[in-house]
Amino acid sequence: MGAALLFGQLLMVFTLTAFTLHKYGNWRKQNPLVTISTLISWYFAFIIIFLIPLDVVMTFYLQCRKTMDSGNGTKIANISLNTSSLIETLLSNIDVCKKPSSFISRNALINLWEFVYWTSQLLTWLVTSNL
Template sequence: MSVLMVVVICVLILRKYVSFKETSKVIYFCTFIGYFFPIFIFFLMPVDVVVTSHQICLWENVDMNETGCPVPFNYIPSSALTIIWNIVYWTTYVATWLVYPILQSYALSGEFTAWTKLKAAVKENAIFYLVAGGICLIIFVILYFTHRLESGLTVATTAANVWGIFVLIALLGYGLVDIPRSQWRRGNKYLRLKYCQYLLAGYHEDIETCEVTVHDTIKRINQYNLSIPKD
């Protein structure tokens, strides 16, 4: 049921902001996946909490009858929940660090063919991966010689989480500061007037440019009208 709700939400979002007929099916699918898994996490977290609470209840009441710990309506086995979390996490991980950066560079590339765009996108991201790989290698060496290297998977997961938390803090910090500041400036009538006067100069230049274009167009139309025989 949760999966169906997430699918409906993603389809409604894409229907509002994306044209299905004019957009490539590959891009549409990648965008759908990009919306699906982050939204699905919001539905999966309560299930995880319910399953954990039920297991704690069973552990604390081992000698009692299971009727003391009723099974929730959205309960799923712990093994299945682990598999779902692995699919969600690692799909999001690969998409975030490999698929979407290449697609973004591909879309912004100035090349003319699909193959050259793909090569440019891979080359651009390879530079980032080499720098990030060098930093990770240094971290691995430090952890190895300090005997704290448990597993490469743990380090990769931790690095991704640290990067995500850093980006989240940066974006939230910018939004929490910039939005109230912009609203504060909107409430200042003097600054608002100065800003409108600044925009007015640009609009005046645009109007003059449009007037010149209209006069040139009318002049050409008159010339064409005179050159065309009336008969």
């Protein structure tokens, strides 16, 4: 499910970027290489804006899982009232760390960040500077 949401988000960002370039750029009169490099540059800039919340959610979830797996997590007590006595039962292994709906593997997120970073560097220092 997380991969489908990420794909939809990337498609939405591409549509937003193409719309912005169409609105503010004079793409019919300029060189196609300039239009394509601008589209890619803006796309990766917008991707960063949309990836940061996903990265933050993933980090909080993984830290919560790490805390719960190490045994330092909070135990949730289930208190039930009987007519004769008060019984307290500690419930272990309750999933306090709810998995986010946008969950993707950590390696996929790291690879996406590296791809965005190095492509942006390549565009900044090699392609765009030579146009």
